[in-house]
Amino acid sequence: MMHLVRPRVHVSEPVPREVDEALRREFDLVGTPQGADGIVSMLTVTVDDAYLEAAGPQLRVVANYAVGVNNIDLAAARRREVVVANTPDVLTGATAELALTLMLSLLRRVGEGDRFVRRREPWRFSLEFMLGRRLAGATVLIVGAGRIGRETARLAEAFGARPVLAGRGDDLDSLLREADIVSLHVPLGDDTRHLVDARRLRLMKPTAVLINTSRGAVVDEEALAAALHEGVIAGAGLDVYEHEPEVCEKLLPLKNVVLSPHLGSATRDTRIAMGMLCVEALRAVLLEGRTPANAVT
Template sequence: MLKLLITRPLPERVVAACEGFDVTVRADVLPMSGDEMRASLRDYDVVLPTLRDMYSAEVFADVTAPRCKLLANFGVGYNHIDVVAARAAGIEVTNTPGAVTDATADIAMTLMLMVTRRAGEGERLVRSGAWTGWHPTQLLGMHLSGKRVGVLGMGRIGQAIARRCHYGFDMAVHYCSRSPKEAVMETTWHASPAELAAAVDVLVVAVPGGAETRHLVDAEVLQALGPQSYLVNIARGDVVDEAALIAALEAGEIAGAGLDVYEYEPEVPEVLLQRDDVVLLPHLGTAALEVREAMGLVAVENVCAFLDGRELPNRV
């Protein structure tokens, strides 16, 4: 019987779908230690890891002839796994695209509305007991409808964000990707992140994580965005140079930011915690039961395909 390790607690429906395997569900909600990851490669046929289980090249190098032959990642992002090193060790890697698209796009819209309409500030004001009632100039923000959105990364999630912005809020869609893409709505392509930032009112980061996109949003991009515009990041934390973001906020070079991810997650710089012009969410991108179930079932399907000797549906 295939021996499977699930590295974090998952919804009951997902665990139940694994009933044909010898399953161990690790009870800890925190990421695995290096020793735990090395043991997982030695002791299990398949591991179902997730965000912040850092399967680095060093981890793979320390385990000769690993028993594990598949890392069935729970999540679309897999920059916590050194895929090249995994393959060199004879281990395949899969992910769960598609299942996360709409939920992550919804969180992008949540952050866009919260930061432009100052909803976080307003909620804190009410909770503080200091609210004295409505008046005409209280917490004036930016009206999102009809504005220009810039989508950095026009993959599945980027396109879902673009659709919501255009059809839901009548926004003009600008985007940056390696090459222009066909779209069902009118769009404007930009050749660089800085060029995109200079053209929009809200810049939404939706690129994959990894070495190629680390600090893609840097001081130049933030300066191009300008003092009346906002940054939203629902991708990976290190796509945004966090130090440059803090400097831009403190200098008034951008109007505000909405963040669901952080460069050194779960650490959030104190200066961001103290700023009213920043909305901070605890990585809620896919945090809906039906979405997490769907992600888990895609991961299990990858495991089943591996067991049956079929082509892996979501090989990365």
Template structure:
């Protein structure tokens, strides 16, 4: 046991990744459904060669100090890495891995599911039946908005945004997009996607779906002013990061009929407290950050996270490093 790398796995992940880690390493695996408390996390990583983290685990200078100078790798079980101080990891020459690419289609599936469910009031209809309120067919009952033939505005046209556009094309939707830079024609044309300024996208779209990274520029990107630019029949979908939307402004916009509905996979904070005002609104559909939650995708994520962890503890280059510059320094 002594010559095997010591690793800490901050949550139980699918066996696709857990088994190879357990076989190759002296692995401590946090068994609870909730993440380890901060003090427990810091104690558990002391002396470890590698740590497999989740978005709920803050990886910063305190983390690296607690782990010690022998730490060789942090492998994040996510495509995002908002929880990690990447410059600090790089300064300490610790490679960080993530799980890109594998989430693309599964996340796009969930975004489109939220779009349809919010626009057609699916969750609200389910509650209506379960509450015993369904008495007869009604010509004005739970009227929503058509998805087919409508206009979809995609904010952030990377892998997931483009995958959502492919799904929308099957519904005959007109596709507008906005990104920091316009994409080349070979990307736009197969998707029949039109680049427009953000203000125009918000004004013209029936559905707006957010697929941006969380940066200082995108924090509260959807604030009160931008929500007012949307149609009163508009539906907002967020599967990117919770802080991209100002939740207080969203509550007011939904309550006052500024927009029609919202579908959120991510919130600020996470989890969203049961007492949050958004949860008092039938027009706001919230699910618990499950965009990647298919068995196949979570299994592939586990494989990738394990591959990064094992490569790191062996002193090999990570298959998917976030900070490849660590390999360029002497």
């Protein structure tokens, strides 16, 4: 009896049980990328030319467990005819929700209030105590008019804000001057690294706040810490960091910053859906001999 050899797949980090079971039904999981036909990579793994070389010439597909692919050398993958896929759409709503969470937490001083209560500071209800601002009526500049940016704009508008979308080719400098909230939703690349630097922070209103749920290096973190300390802008809500998981030490003591540990897609149903997209990409390339719909190379 002839036994069919199942494709070998390496998973760089543990995945949800449902995704693991789906992988094991169709593939043999291996502990290293060497000799694998397919790889499920996390955004914490740098898939560069050396990584692809070490994996071997049999490698046919890398399914990145993220929508961003800045951790992968796409040119190197193309040279080696390795298909790279990502996980679009399924994390749009969750990430947009987190962007709104950061906006509201910052404007309504929720993080600051939480720390205040935990310190057991004395307080009583007062009409002037810990006043914040509403999202309603604010001009929210959405930098990056892709899926997540558009959904963030929709949610902000539902709160009564006025969203303004900034895409490629728009005059970002002029738009920054008018915004009450700046929310970043661009992929990380050579043209967006430090997109928000010291110069652009100085263009913003002193009452404006910055939200980043895209990639940490889109913002010059040192420049942001300085701007917050000096009152150049009023606050920031960050879910991603330039040298993640390290966070600029100068940000940590600031009261006008809300920090979360890369939770944009962190709901169970979202993470499972992302994993199933990876499974589908592996199945398409390794079992069905076709290019998956979510291929980026």
